[in-house]
Amino acid sequence: MVQIGLDIGGTKIVGAVFAPNGEKQAQRTQPTPSSYEDFLSACRTLSRELAEETKMTGPLGVCFPGGIDYQAGTAEVANIPYLNGKLVLRDLEKSLEREVRFQNDANCIALAESHDGAGQGARSVLGITLSTGVGSGYIVDGKVINGANGLAGEIGHLPLPFREPEDGPVVDCFCGQKGCIEKSICGGALSRLYAFMTGRQAKPEEIAALASTGDSGARAVLDRYYEVVAKAMIAALHSFDPEVIVVTGGLSNLSALFDEVPKRWGKYCVVKNPKTRFLKAAHGPLASLRGASLLWKEGM
Ligand SMILES: [Zn+2]
Structure with a gap:
Protein backbone atom coordinates (compact mmCIF):
# COMPACT_ATOMS: atom_id res chain seq x y z
CA MET A 1 0.00 0.00 0.00
CA VAL A 2 1.36 3.45 -0.85
CA GLN A 3 1.57 5.98 1.97
CA ILE A 4 0.38 9.57 1.74
CA GLY A 5 1.29 12.41 4.03
CA LEU A 6 0.53 16.12 4.34
CA ASP A 7 2.94 18.45 6.15
CA ILE A 8 1.23 21.62 7.37
CA GLY A 9 3.62 24.57 7.65
CA GLY A 10 3.23 28.28 8.34
CA THR A 11 3.94 29.24 4.72
CA LYS A 12 3.19 26.09 2.72
CA ILE A 13 1.42 22.76 2.84
CA VAL A 14 3.33 19.91 1.20
CA GLY A 15 1.79 16.59 0.27
CA ALA A 16 3.59 13.48 -0.94
CA VAL A 17 2.99 9.84 -1.74
CA PHE A 18 5.64 7.26 -0.85
CA ALA A 19 6.03 3.64 -1.90
CA PRO A 20 6.38 1.21 1.03
CA ASN A 21 10.18 1.21 0.47
CA GLY A 22 10.24 4.99 1.11
CA GLU A 23 10.66 6.02 -2.51
CA LYS A 24 8.76 9.25 -3.19
CA GLN A 25 6.25 8.82 -6.01
CA ALA A 26 4.70 12.29 -6.15
CA GLN A 27 4.89 15.62 -4.36
CA ARG A 28 2.65 18.72 -4.50
CA THR A 29 2.74 22.05 -2.66
CA GLN A 30 0.15 24.74 -1.88
CA PRO A 31 0.72 28.04 -0.06
CA THR A 32 -0.83 27.98 3.43
CA PRO A 33 -4.15 29.86 3.10
CA SER A 34 -5.30 32.62 5.44
CA SER A 35 -8.66 31.13 6.49
CA TYR A 36 -9.83 27.80 7.88
CA GLU A 37 -12.22 27.11 4.96
CA ASP A 38 -9.45 27.76 2.44
CA PHE A 39 -7.09 25.57 4.49
CA LEU A 40 -9.48 22.61 4.27
CA SER A 41 -9.95 23.25 0.58
CA ALA A 42 -6.16 23.43 -0.06
CA CYS A 43 -5.70 20.08 1.73
CA ARG A 44 -8.53 18.60 -0.36
CA THR A 45 -6.94 19.84 -3.60
CA LEU A 46 -3.54 18.38 -2.65
CA SER A 47 -5.06 15.06 -1.69
CA ARG A 48 -7.10 14.86 -4.93
CA GLU A 49 -4.15 15.78 -7.15
CA LEU A 50 -1.89 13.22 -5.49
CA ALA A 51 -4.61 10.57 -5.70
CA GLU A 52 -5.12 11.21 -9.42
CA GLU A 53 -1.39 11.14 -10.12
CA THR A 54 -0.64 7.92 -8.23
CA LYS A 55 -4.03 6.13 -8.19
CA MET A 56 -3.64 6.24 -4.42
CA THR A 57 -6.55 5.15 -2.25
CA GLY A 58 -6.84 4.75 1.49
CA PRO A 59 -6.18 6.90 4.53
CA LEU A 60 -3.85 9.82 5.00
CA GLY A 61 -1.43 11.10 7.69
CA VAL A 62 -1.03 14.76 8.55
CA CYS A 63 1.61 16.53 10.62
CA PHE A 64 1.25 19.89 12.36
CA PRO A 65 3.98 22.13 13.79
CA GLY A 66 2.36 22.54 17.20
CA GLY A 67 0.61 20.95 20.11
CA ILE A 68 -2.10 18.39 19.44
CA ASP A 69 -4.94 17.22 21.67
CA TYR A 70 -5.26 13.66 20.39
CA GLN A 71 -8.45 12.98 22.31
CA ALA A 72 -10.27 16.13 21.20
CA GLY A 73 -8.87 16.03 17.63
CA THR A 74 -7.62 19.63 17.78
CA ALA A 75 -4.30 21.32 17.04
CA GLU A 76 -2.73 24.48 18.50
CA VAL A 77 -0.45 26.04 15.88
CA ALA A 78 1.07 29.40 16.85
CA ASN A 79 1.74 30.59 13.29
CA ILE A 80 -1.61 29.36 11.86
CA PRO A 81 -3.94 30.75 14.56
CA TYR A 82 -7.20 30.01 12.70
CA LEU A 83 -6.61 26.29 13.39
CA ASN A 84 -6.74 26.76 17.14
CA GLY A 85 -9.83 25.29 18.75
CA LYS A 86 -11.16 23.81 15.48
CA LEU A 87 -12.04 20.11 15.25
CA VAL A 88 -9.41 19.82 12.58
CA LEU A 89 -9.22 16.02 12.51
CA ARG A 90 -12.99 15.63 11.99
CA ASP A 91 -13.10 18.48 9.45
CA LEU A 92 -10.18 17.11 7.44
CA GLU A 93 -11.79 13.66 7.28
CA LYS A 94 -15.03 15.20 6.06
CA SER A 95 -13.33 17.45 3.52
CA LEU A 96 -10.89 14.84 2.18
CA GLU A 97 -13.43 11.98 2.33
CA ARG A 98 -10.69 9.82 3.80
CA GLU A 99 -9.69 8.61 7.22
CA VAL A 100 -7.01 10.85 8.73
CA ARG A 101 -4.46 10.47 11.54
CA PHE A 102 -2.46 13.43 12.76
CA GLN A 103 0.66 14.05 14.81
CA ASN A 104 3.00 16.78 15.87
CA ASP A 105 5.86 17.29 13.38
CA ALA A 106 8.63 16.33 15.85
CA ASN A 107 6.81 13.02 16.42
CA CYS A 108 6.58 12.47 12.65
CA ILE A 109 10.32 13.13 12.23
CA ALA A 110 11.06 10.66 15.05
CA LEU A 111 8.76 8.09 13.40
CA ALA A 112 10.51 8.45 10.02
CA GLU A 113 13.95 8.09 11.65
CA SER A 114 12.77 5.03 13.57
CA HIS A 115 11.20 3.41 10.50
CA ASP A 116 13.82 3.85 7.79
CA GLY A 117 16.30 6.41 9.09
CA ALA A 118 19.14 6.49 11.62
CA GLY A 119 17.10 4.62 14.25
CA ALA A 281 19.29 12.01 11.43
CA ALA A 282 19.38 10.20 8.09
CA HIS A 283 16.31 11.89 6.57
CA GLY A 284 16.56 15.44 5.25
CA PRO A 285 13.88 18.12 5.13
CA LEU A 286 11.20 15.61 4.03
CA ALA A 287 11.42 13.68 7.32
CA SER A 288 8.19 15.07 8.80
CA LEU A 289 6.31 14.36 5.56
CA ARG A 290 7.72 10.83 5.44
CA GLY A 291 6.70 10.34 9.08
CA ALA A 292 3.17 11.62 8.41
CA SER A 293 2.86 9.14 5.55
CA LEU A 294 3.79 6.33 7.97
CA LEU A 295 0.99 7.04 10.46
CA TRP A 296 -1.15 4.36 8.84
CA LYS A 297 1.52 1.77 8.22
CA GLU A 298 0.47 -1.74 9.03
CA GLY A 299 0.24 -2.50 12.72
CA MET A 300 -0.01 1.12 13.94
ZN1 LIG B 1 9.95 25.94 28.80
Whole structure:
Protein backbone atom coordinates (compact mmCIF):
# COMPACT_ATOMS: atom_id res chain seq x y z
CA MET A 1 0.00 0.00 0.00
CA VAL A 2 1.36 3.45 -0.85
CA GLN A 3 1.57 5.98 1.97
CA ILE A 4 0.38 9.57 1.74
CA GLY A 5 1.29 12.41 4.03
CA LEU A 6 0.53 16.12 4.34
CA ASP A 7 2.94 18.45 6.15
CA ILE A 8 1.23 21.62 7.37
CA GLY A 9 3.62 24.57 7.65
CA GLY A 10 3.23 28.28 8.34
CA THR A 11 3.94 29.24 4.72
CA LYS A 12 3.19 26.09 2.72
CA ILE A 13 1.42 22.76 2.84
CA VAL A 14 3.33 19.91 1.20
CA GLY A 15 1.79 16.59 0.27
CA ALA A 16 3.59 13.48 -0.94
CA VAL A 17 2.99 9.84 -1.74
CA PHE A 18 5.64 7.26 -0.85
CA ALA A 19 6.03 3.64 -1.90
CA PRO A 20 6.38 1.21 1.03
CA ASN A 21 10.18 1.21 0.47
CA GLY A 22 10.24 4.99 1.11
CA GLU A 23 10.66 6.02 -2.51
CA LYS A 24 8.76 9.25 -3.19
CA GLN A 25 6.25 8.82 -6.01
CA ALA A 26 4.70 12.29 -6.15
CA GLN A 27 4.89 15.62 -4.36
CA ARG A 28 2.65 18.72 -4.50
CA THR A 29 2.74 22.05 -2.66
CA GLN A 30 0.15 24.74 -1.88
CA PRO A 31 0.72 28.04 -0.06
CA THR A 32 -0.83 27.98 3.43
CA PRO A 33 -4.15 29.86 3.10
CA SER A 34 -5.30 32.62 5.44
CA SER A 35 -8.66 31.13 6.49
CA TYR A 36 -9.83 27.80 7.88
CA GLU A 37 -12.22 27.11 4.96
CA ASP A 38 -9.45 27.76 2.44
CA PHE A 39 -7.09 25.57 4.49
CA LEU A 40 -9.48 22.61 4.27
CA SER A 41 -9.95 23.25 0.58
CA ALA A 42 -6.16 23.43 -0.06
CA CYS A 43 -5.70 20.08 1.73
CA ARG A 44 -8.53 18.60 -0.36
CA THR A 45 -6.94 19.84 -3.60
CA LEU A 46 -3.54 18.38 -2.65
CA SER A 47 -5.06 15.06 -1.69
CA ARG A 48 -7.10 14.86 -4.93
CA GLU A 49 -4.15 15.78 -7.15
CA LEU A 50 -1.89 13.22 -5.49
CA ALA A 51 -4.61 10.57 -5.70
CA GLU A 52 -5.12 11.21 -9.42
CA GLU A 53 -1.39 11.14 -10.12
CA THR A 54 -0.64 7.92 -8.23
CA LYS A 55 -4.03 6.13 -8.19
CA MET A 56 -3.64 6.24 -4.42
CA THR A 57 -6.55 5.15 -2.25
CA GLY A 58 -6.84 4.75 1.49
CA PRO A 59 -6.18 6.90 4.53
CA LEU A 60 -3.85 9.82 5.00
CA GLY A 61 -1.43 11.10 7.69
CA VAL A 62 -1.03 14.76 8.55
CA CYS A 63 1.61 16.53 10.62
CA PHE A 64 1.25 19.89 12.36
CA PRO A 65 3.98 22.13 13.79
CA GLY A 66 2.36 22.54 17.20
CA GLY A 67 0.61 20.95 20.11
CA ILE A 68 -2.10 18.39 19.44
CA ASP A 69 -4.94 17.22 21.67
CA TYR A 70 -5.26 13.66 20.39
CA GLN A 71 -8.45 12.98 22.31
CA ALA A 72 -10.27 16.13 21.20
CA GLY A 73 -8.87 16.03 17.63
CA THR A 74 -7.62 19.63 17.78
CA ALA A 75 -4.30 21.32 17.04
CA GLU A 76 -2.73 24.48 18.50
CA VAL A 77 -0.45 26.04 15.88
CA ALA A 78 1.07 29.40 16.85
CA ASN A 79 1.74 30.59 13.29
CA ILE A 80 -1.61 29.36 11.86
CA PRO A 81 -3.94 30.75 14.56
CA TYR A 82 -7.20 30.01 12.70
CA LEU A 83 -6.61 26.29 13.39
CA ASN A 84 -6.74 26.76 17.14
CA GLY A 85 -9.83 25.29 18.75
CA LYS A 86 -11.16 23.81 15.48
CA LEU A 87 -12.04 20.11 15.25
CA VAL A 88 -9.41 19.82 12.58
CA LEU A 89 -9.22 16.02 12.51
CA ARG A 90 -12.99 15.63 11.99
CA ASP A 91 -13.10 18.48 9.45
CA LEU A 92 -10.18 17.11 7.44
CA GLU A 93 -11.79 13.66 7.28
CA LYS A 94 -15.03 15.20 6.06
CA SER A 95 -13.33 17.45 3.52
CA LEU A 96 -10.89 14.84 2.18
CA GLU A 97 -13.43 11.98 2.33
CA ARG A 98 -10.69 9.82 3.80
CA GLU A 99 -9.69 8.61 7.22
CA VAL A 100 -7.01 10.85 8.73
CA ARG A 101 -4.46 10.47 11.54
CA PHE A 102 -2.46 13.43 12.76
CA GLN A 103 0.66 14.05 14.81
CA ASN A 104 3.00 16.78 15.87
CA ASP A 105 5.86 17.29 13.38
CA ALA A 106 8.63 16.33 15.85
CA ASN A 107 6.81 13.02 16.42
CA CYS A 108 6.58 12.47 12.65
CA ILE A 109 10.32 13.13 12.23
CA ALA A 110 11.06 10.66 15.05
CA LEU A 111 8.76 8.09 13.40
CA ALA A 112 10.51 8.45 10.02
CA GLU A 113 13.95 8.09 11.65
CA SER A 114 12.77 5.03 13.57
CA HIS A 115 11.20 3.41 10.50
CA ASP A 116 13.82 3.85 7.79
CA GLY A 117 16.30 6.41 9.09
CA ALA A 118 19.14 6.49 11.62
CA GLY A 119 17.10 4.62 14.25
CA GLN A 120 16.06 1.77 11.96
CA GLY A 121 16.19 -1.55 13.78
CA ALA A 122 16.11 -0.07 17.31
CA ARG A 123 13.10 -0.84 19.50
CA SER A 124 13.07 2.60 21.15
CA VAL A 125 14.03 5.85 19.45
CA LEU A 126 13.90 9.38 20.81
CA GLY A 127 13.97 11.87 17.91
CA ILE A 128 15.08 15.40 18.80
CA THR A 129 14.80 18.43 16.52
CA LEU A 130 17.49 20.88 17.59
CA SER A 131 17.07 24.24 15.87
CA THR A 132 15.45 27.56 16.87
CA GLY A 133 13.47 25.48 19.38
CA VAL A 134 13.67 21.92 20.66
CA GLY A 135 11.01 19.38 19.66
CA SER A 136 11.06 15.69 20.37
CA GLY A 137 9.13 12.50 19.87
CA TYR A 138 9.34 9.04 21.39
CA ILE A 139 8.87 5.89 19.30
CA VAL A 140 8.62 2.38 20.76
CA ASP A 141 8.25 -0.70 18.53
CA GLY A 142 7.51 1.56 15.57
CA LYS A 143 4.68 3.44 17.31
CA VAL A 144 4.50 7.07 18.43
CA ILE A 145 4.01 7.25 22.19
CA ASN A 146 1.79 10.25 22.89
CA GLY A 147 0.97 9.83 26.56
CA ALA A 148 -2.05 11.32 28.31
CA ASN A 149 -1.18 14.90 27.36
CA GLY A 150 0.84 14.53 24.16
CA LEU A 151 3.97 15.14 26.28
CA ALA A 152 5.83 11.82 26.06
CA GLY A 153 9.42 12.43 24.99
CA GLU A 154 9.12 16.22 25.27
CA ILE A 155 12.28 17.00 27.20
CA GLY A 156 12.44 20.65 26.05
CA HIS A 157 10.52 22.02 29.01
CA LEU A 158 12.24 20.11 31.76
CA PRO A 159 14.89 22.17 33.57
CA LEU A 160 18.48 21.60 32.44
CA PRO A 161 19.94 19.07 34.94
CA PHE A 162 23.20 19.75 36.82
CA ARG A 163 23.34 23.38 35.68
CA GLU A 164 26.51 25.33 36.52
CA PRO A 165 27.16 29.08 36.07
CA GLU A 166 29.50 28.24 33.13
CA ASP A 167 26.52 26.85 31.19
CA GLY A 168 25.40 30.36 30.24
CA PRO A 169 22.53 32.67 31.14
CA VAL A 170 19.27 31.29 32.55
CA VAL A 171 16.51 32.83 30.43
CA ASP A 172 12.71 32.92 30.46
CA CYS A 173 10.86 30.37 28.36
CA PHE A 174 7.49 30.81 26.64
CA CYS A 175 6.16 27.99 28.83
CA GLY A 176 6.35 30.28 31.86
CA GLN A 177 9.47 28.81 33.46
CA LYS A 178 13.15 29.70 33.41
CA GLY A 179 16.13 27.57 32.48
CA CYS A 180 14.26 25.00 30.37
CA ILE A 181 16.32 22.58 28.27
CA GLU A 182 14.91 24.21 25.13
CA LYS A 183 16.29 27.60 26.20
CA SER A 184 19.62 25.99 27.11
CA ILE A 185 20.47 24.07 23.91
CA CYS A 186 18.52 25.70 21.02
CA GLY A 187 20.27 27.85 18.39
CA GLY A 188 19.59 31.03 20.39
CA ALA A 189 21.15 29.39 23.46
CA LEU A 190 24.39 28.72 21.55
CA SER A 191 24.51 32.38 20.48
CA ARG A 192 23.83 33.46 24.10
CA LEU A 193 26.62 31.19 25.32
CA TYR A 194 28.97 32.73 22.75
CA ALA A 195 28.05 36.26 23.88
CA PHE A 196 28.40 35.19 27.54
CA MET A 197 31.87 33.69 27.03
CA THR A 198 33.36 36.06 24.43
CA GLY A 199 31.33 39.30 24.69
CA ARG A 200 30.63 39.08 20.94
CA GLN A 201 27.51 38.29 18.90
CA ALA A 202 27.32 35.44 16.36
CA LYS A 203 24.80 33.05 14.86
CA PRO A 204 25.28 29.30 15.42
CA GLU A 205 26.54 28.73 11.86
CA GLU A 206 29.05 31.60 12.28
CA ILE A 207 30.29 30.09 15.55
CA ALA A 208 30.74 26.71 13.81
CA ALA A 209 32.61 28.36 10.93
CA LEU A 210 34.90 30.24 13.34
CA ALA A 211 35.63 27.05 15.29
CA SER A 212 36.51 25.21 12.07
CA THR A 213 39.15 27.86 11.29
CA GLY A 214 40.74 27.27 14.71
CA ASP A 215 39.27 30.30 16.57
CA SER A 216 39.96 29.46 20.21
CA GLY A 217 37.01 31.46 21.56
CA ALA A 218 34.50 29.69 19.30
CA ARG A 219 36.07 26.32 20.10
CA ALA A 220 35.75 26.92 23.84
CA VAL A 221 32.10 27.92 23.38
CA LEU A 222 31.30 24.75 21.39
CA ASP A 223 33.15 22.70 23.99
CA ARG A 224 30.86 24.10 26.70
CA TYR A 225 27.81 23.73 24.44
CA TYR A 226 28.49 19.99 24.02
CA GLU A 227 28.70 19.71 27.82
CA VAL A 228 25.30 21.42 28.15
CA VAL A 229 23.75 19.15 25.50
CA ALA A 230 25.19 16.12 27.36
CA LYS A 231 23.44 17.33 30.54
CA ALA A 232 20.19 17.81 28.61
CA MET A 233 20.40 14.27 27.21
CA ILE A 234 20.58 12.92 30.77
CA ALA A 235 16.95 14.00 31.19
CA ALA A 236 16.17 11.82 28.14
CA LEU A 237 18.29 8.87 29.26
CA HIS A 238 16.87 8.78 32.78
CA SER A 239 13.26 9.29 31.63
CA PHE A 240 13.05 7.19 28.47
CA ASP A 241 16.32 5.25 28.21
CA PRO A 242 16.04 4.94 24.42
CA GLU A 243 18.29 2.62 22.43
CA VAL A 244 18.90 5.47 20.00
CA ILE A 245 18.66 9.27 20.20
CA VAL A 246 18.45 10.76 16.69
CA VAL A 247 19.10 14.49 16.29
CA THR A 248 17.92 16.60 13.37
CA GLY A 249 17.61 20.36 12.77
CA GLY A 250 20.24 23.01 12.04
CA LEU A 251 22.42 22.26 15.08
CA SER A 252 22.79 18.61 14.01
CA ASN A 253 25.21 20.03 11.42
CA LEU A 254 27.78 20.60 14.19
CA SER A 255 30.01 17.73 13.11
CA ALA A 256 31.60 17.07 16.53
CA LEU A 257 28.24 16.93 18.37
CA PHE A 258 27.81 13.18 17.85
CA ASP A 259 31.24 12.29 19.26
CA GLU A 260 31.46 14.87 22.01
CA VAL A 261 28.06 14.44 23.70
CA PRO A 262 28.30 10.66 24.38
CA LYS A 263 31.89 11.20 25.60
CA ARG A 264 30.53 13.52 28.27
CA TRP A 265 27.13 12.18 29.32
CA GLY A 266 28.41 9.24 31.40
CA LYS A 267 29.54 11.49 34.24
CA TYR A 268 25.99 12.80 34.71
CA CYS A 269 24.35 9.38 34.42
CA VAL A 270 23.89 6.78 37.11
CA VAL A 271 25.10 4.23 34.51
CA LYS A 272 28.63 5.38 33.74
CA ASN A 273 28.80 3.98 30.22
CA PRO A 274 25.31 4.31 28.68
CA LYS A 275 24.75 2.09 25.64
CA THR A 276 22.38 4.56 23.97
CA ARG A 277 23.58 5.54 20.49
CA PHE A 278 23.54 9.28 19.69
CA LEU A 279 23.13 9.70 15.93
CA LYS A 280 22.60 12.33 13.27
CA ALA A 281 19.29 12.01 11.43
CA ALA A 282 19.38 10.20 8.09
CA HIS A 283 16.31 11.89 6.57
CA GLY A 284 16.56 15.44 5.25
CA PRO A 285 13.88 18.12 5.13
CA LEU A 286 11.20 15.61 4.03
CA ALA A 287 11.42 13.68 7.32
CA SER A 288 8.19 15.07 8.80
CA LEU A 289 6.31 14.36 5.56
CA ARG A 290 7.72 10.83 5.44
CA GLY A 291 6.70 10.34 9.08
CA ALA A 292 3.17 11.62 8.41
CA SER A 293 2.86 9.14 5.55
CA LEU A 294 3.79 6.33 7.97
CA LEU A 295 0.99 7.04 10.46
CA TRP A 296 -1.15 4.36 8.84
CA LYS A 297 1.52 1.77 8.22
CA GLU A 298 0.47 -1.74 9.03
CA GLY A 299 0.24 -2.50 12.72
CA MET A 300 -0.01 1.12 13.94
ZN1 LIG B 1 9.95 25.94 28.80
